[in-house]
Amino acid sequence: MIEQWPATPDEAVALQLRMAPLVDPHPPAGFAPRTAAGLDVAYDEGSDRLFAAVVVLDVASLDPVDQVVVPGVTDFPYVPGLFAFRELPSLLTALERLTVSPDLLVCDGQGVAHPRRFGLASHLGVVTGLPSIGVAKTPMGHYDPPGPERGAWSPLLDDGEVVGRALRTQREVKPLFVSIGHRVDLDTACAQVLRLASRYRQPETTRRADRLCRDALTSGA
DNA sequence: GCGACAG
DNA sequence: ATCTTGTCGC
Numbered sequence: 123m124i125e126q127w128p129a130t131p132d133e134a135v136a137l138q139l140r141m142a143p144l145v146d147p148h149p150p151a152g153f154a155p156r157t158a159a160g161l162d163v164a165y166d167e168g169s170d171r172l173f174a175a176v177v178v179l180d181v182a183s184l185d186p187v188d189q190v191v192v193p194g195v196t197d198f199p200y201v202p203g204l205f206a207f208r209e210l211p212s213l214l215t216a217l218e219r220l221t222v223s224p225d226l227l228v229c230d231g232q233g234v235a236h237p238r239r240f241g242l243a244s245h246l247g248v249v250t251g252l253p254s255i256g257v258a259k260t261p262m263g264h265y266d267p268p269g270p271e272r273g274a275w276s277p278l279l280d281d282g283e284v285v286g287r288a289l290r291t292q293r294e295v296k297p298l299f300v301s302i303g304h305r306v307d308l309d310t311a312c313a314q315v316l317r318l319a320s321r322y323r324q325p326e327t328t329r330r331a332d333r334l335c336r337d338a339l340t341s342g343a
Numbered sequence: 344g345c346g347a348c349a350g
Numbered sequence: 351a352t353c354t355t356g357t358c359g360c
Binding site: 172200208 | 351352353
């Protein structure tokens with residue numbers, strides 16, 4: 123469906139190496155997202171079935187303007203570094219069914235803070251052409267703890283490069299790991315995450331999407 | 344060779 | 351990701 127979908131981990135790695143150069147680290151001129159989409163997947167343990175959800179929020183009010191949840195399956199096993207190949211197909215299906223095109227994708231996982239600089243957020247961004255950012259709960263890289271205040275951050279390093287930031291979204295709460303996905307810069311990415319994570323550790327986009335696919339799994343599977 | 348390793 | 355009880359705090 124998408125360009126030659128990989129059948130093996132080796133092919134998946136090769137695809138990432140070919141696509142990584144397509145990441146655009148610059149935001150569109152005058153970029154000021156009015157809507158942001160949260161994406162997440164919930165798995166049915168023991169089977170390969172899942173539900174993928176996308177929720178679009180108005181950035182100013184945090185009110186939902188559209189949402190989609192679809193059932194799906196996954197071929198790939200979970201392999202660190204190849205996580206995107208588990209969720210990408212189903213997430214793309216959900217995105218296609220939106221009635222609005224979000225200005226920004228907020229993904230559950232890494233963007234360029236990845237061994238080959240091409241995590242889920244970058245992959246989704248490049249394939250859709252939409253600006254995207256990665257927000258992970260666990261880092262792929264090293265960092266020194268940022269200060270305790272909301273908004274404090276420290277660089278996330280991998281192989282001697284700054285690939286993202288450890289960003290504290292709530293006082294005294296474990297930081298999130300933000301990296302650019304596609305067509306955004308790191309400052310903008312962090313500013314958006316802080317705006318969306320006004321009350322909890324995770325951005326409201328992620329929380330909404332998480333609830334949507336989890337509820338679908340609980341009731342309809 | 345061994346450890347690390349998003350969800 | 352998912353399995354789980356109690357517990358601390360506003």
